[in-house]
Amino acid sequence: MAQYLTGLDGVFLALADPTRRAVIHRLGHGPASVGDLAREATMTLPSFMKHVRTLESNGLIRTVKCGRVRTCELDRERLAVVEDWLAEQRRLWEERTDRLDQFVTNSTERNTT
Amino acid sequence: MAQYLTGLDGVFLALADPTRRAVIHRLGHGPASVGDLAREATMTLPSFMKHVRTLESNGLIRTVKCGRVRTCELDRERLAVVEDWLAEQRRLWEERTDRLDQFVTNSTERNTT
Numbered sequence: 001m002a003q004y005l006t007g008l009d010g011v012f013l014a015l016a017d018p019t020r021r022a023v024i025h026r027l028g029h030g031p032a033s034v035g036d037l038a039r040e041a042t043m044t045l046p047s048f049m050k051h052v053r054t055l056e057s058n059g060l061i062r063t064v065k066c067g068r069v070r071t072c073e074l075d076r077e078r079l080a081v082v083e084d085w086l087a088e089q090r091r092l093w094e095e096r097t098d099r100l101d102q103f104v105t106n107s108t109e110r111n112t113t
Numbered sequence: 114m115a116q117y118l119t120g121l122d123g124v125f126l127a128l129a130d131p132t133r134r135a136v137i138h139r140l141g142h143g144p145a146s147v148g149d150l151a152r153e154a155t156m157t158l159p160s161f162m163k164h165v166r167t168l169e170s171n172g173l174i175r176t177v178k179c180g181r182v183r184t185c186e187l188d189r190e191r192l193a194v195v196e197d198w199l200a201e202q203r204r205l206w207e208e209r210t211d212r213l214d215q216f217v218t219n220s221t222e223r224n225t226t
Contacts, residue, residue, distance in 0.1 A: 008128075008129075008131075008134065009129050009130065009131065010129075012125050012126070012128040012129035013125070013126070013129040015121075015125040016121075016122050016123075016125035016126040016129060017122065018121075018122065021121065021198070024202060025201075025202060025205070028202050028205030028206050028209065029205060029209060030209055074206065076206060079199065079202060079203075082195075082199060083199050083203075085134070086192065086195060086196050086199070088138075089137060089138060089141050089192060090192075090196075092138070092141030092142060093141050093187065093189055096141065096142060096143060
């Protein structure tokens with residue numbers, strides 16, 4: 001449980017940056033080299049590499065070096081952890097809303113009979 | 114667009130903490146007082162108030178003070194911003210997967226005819 005929470009901390013933190021979210025978005029179209037991604041981010045390679053390392057260390061992307069080119073690709077399972085967490089919260093609110101609806105319906109029926 | 118991105122930065126940052134996620138989860142069952150939430154978090158009130166302020170300033174919760182009691186409730190729309198962002202990424206991957214499936218199907222058909 002502690003490990004799961006720590007994982008979520010890192011994933012949310014990694015997503016709290018527009019450059020890193022833009023990388024996730026770009027990699028949704030398919031793998032890309034670090035060089036191409038850095039150019040699209042209009043950022044120097046060393047600055048951009050910090051973002052790549054944050055994304056990689058939190059499991060949101062995988063990188064593979066082939067010769068001089070490092071290629072990045074998404075790890076969708078990691079984003080699914082965030083989706084699962086959000087879905088769980090939504091389930092709770094919706095259950096509560098259903099209960100409130102039921103309560104209002106029952107109260108209205110009692111008052112009209 | 115910049116404002117939207119800054120909003121997402123703050124929301125993701127606010128969610129990158131287990132205490133704050135636990136508050137979101139708890140408030141899914143309904144509003145609660147800051148005092149009750151702090152007790153459940155086994156935290157002193159001043160320490161807990163920092164988390165409340167982070168959640169409130171990023172629009173994830175609303176608080177209302179009535180007499181000496183401050184009550185918190187969820188603002189679901191703010192979490193919906195995160196859900197929307199994730200849904201957009203998922204749409205991209207799925208479109209790409211569909212295109213890859215189509216490519217493989219077409220290639221297989223070409224090779225077998």
